[in-house]
Amino acid sequence: MSDDMRLHGELIGRQGSRDALNTPVLVLDADALDRNIAAMAGLAAARSVALRPHAKTHKSVDIARRQIAAGAIGLCCAKLGEAEALAEGGVTGLHLTSPVVTPPAIARLAALAGRSEGLTVVVDHPANAERLAYAVAPDAVRLGVIIDIDPGIRRTGVASAADAVTLAETIARHPTLRYRGVQFYCGAQQHIESYAGRRAAIEDRTEYLRTVIAVLTAAGHAPEIITGSGTGTHRIDLDLGVFTELQVGSYVFMDRQYNDCDLTDAADAPFETSLFIDSRVISANGQGIATIDAGFKAMATDGGPPVIVDGASESAKFIFMGDEHGAVIGPDRLTIGDRVTLTAPHCDPTVNLYDSFHVVRGDTLIDIWPVSARGRSR
Template sequence: MSDDLTLHAHLVGRQGSRADLNTPVLVLDLEALDRNIAAMANLAREAGIGLRPHAKTHKSVDIAKRQIVAGALGVCCAKIGEAEALADGGVNGILITSPVAAPRAIERLASLAKRAKGLMATIDHSAVAERINVALAAEGATLDVIIDIDPGIARTGVASAEAAVALAQAIAALPNLTLRGVQFYCGSQQHIEAYAERRAAIIERTDYLKSVIAALADTGFSPEIVTGSGTGTHRIDLDLGVFTELQAGSYVFMDKQYLDCDLTGEGDGPFETALGVDARVVSANHSGLVTIDAGFKSLSTDGGIAVVRRGAPETAFFAFMGDEHSALISPDIGKQLAPGDPVTLTVPHCDPTVNLYDHYHVVEGDTLAAIWPVSARGRAR
């Protein structure tokens, strides 16, 4: 057996047990995680708005519950499968942020609406709203819904203020649906590294959002909820004051993509790096290169490359070398490290990296404190 619990359950609570973990392994610093959760919760509380963090980042019942205890209204989920996993784990107040449109998925949504307290879903098409209404009627359930507004990337969402009004009117005619507000997530702006450039982009998009809200209000559909934002733009969105709740997600972990961004305009980092992948050197036969046991199967590839956090020179260049391996390249690194030596990496993009693992190995210092399941791993449908 090679599953995480069989390999590592006996290490929980043993001093220094992180050093005995079989690698590659997804490691979560509990104290940094809790500080990140508290920091975002405090920002939202001080601004007087809600926080509904996006659980597509962590896919974890354990983390979602910590966020709610700290003050979150609930969490967001990207897909119905994620929402099912978290709701069945006891998480309330879930907003599904992607349209649920497939026939079987709509049936599952209606079923989930009966058992998940505070469930909401986004809608961007009247025909889908009608199908959801029929499924809800069959289940004897109702559902609060949010109109998704396209922020300009043509992925999901209504494409104009007029389309938003038309959809609001269609929803109002459906007895099992209650319109609660709008969603506006500017995903392509989140990773603009320069604060001033990112702020200018968000101001322009927020002006458009205001025009949609005004059109809805003028026709009797003033939104109670305006939900969106992300880790990259949360400070800007708090300052602009249009959102009633934030959907930021990656702040709990902080991957390389967000570490490369100036989140505050002051060059400081408001959140800590809590997530990492522990790996080990498996070959060191060249003076300027060592090979580690974490490759494409252990790290996402869509957000650049991983970086060394500890165990090797921080200036070492990371390069994928296939499914199972990567290289760390630095002068004389092959003389500094030997096979079996541990290395911790900061991941390029946390969301898809987490989805590669069954469990978080939660550490306090160098001790394994707990093993938490990635509850919604693979729940993409």
């Protein structure tokens, strides 16, 4: 039994049980989550584009199953350990978006390919393709391979169209590998707050992607799959019509970084915040300040401070006060024990700090879902 289930299992189904949770605690609004999943699935289906959401956001078998039930063809995983965790939960159609290069990891990947239907992995160097080819058993299912194209951030990916062709030819020489297509993820553009600025940046990068695809096609390696995009650029990428599938992730939760972006160039927000951190006031002895039990250890800090969404007035602000503590600064007269609800500044690494999602409907705890791939970063 998990510690979260030990502490809170008896609260499941009890009216108003959210208020009885030990804090800090990661809370997930089930109805908002399902609306977000349905909204993205509808957008992709309307353009006949496949949806392969990124599990690095939620690391959850339960959420992956909901996405597949809504029409997703599989899930993306940033790390091999995430893919193993989802495969253990019966999730298929997995795609690894980062290269797998070390001998022990390649051995694990080869084993996973034998038990996970539709597994694919990116490569960006011929030497990596060669090692993968020799690790896969000749009588096993051929491993699907996708060429990673660098969009200009120099993190991973081939550096030119010529390099993409060289890599495709290497893959084609090996009967244990199956060339499937290309990946192009513009991570640096996802959080450009202005829609116009983000669209201009993506249009520029998409033109480069088109040139690489044209060169591959002329060389006899037309990609069957063109995968990429993200929550920040999904509408733009659907309009541009190059991707055959979307790797969107954070749309299921939304966080401060994405809520600060104009995703659609329209007044309405396409997705709702569904992920929250509930905390409690533990000290309120100063004028205009109260201390809560959520600090650096309760959320990722690379996205700035969280936004207070409940428990204090709109003018109240949060500041970090240390590993275990935060402060609510504002006009409210908070008292010890008051609940203060925060949004996550950056959802992906925040989720990785917790063992479980406490799933609520209204103020009632309805379930506890494990963060299935928490810590599976190898």
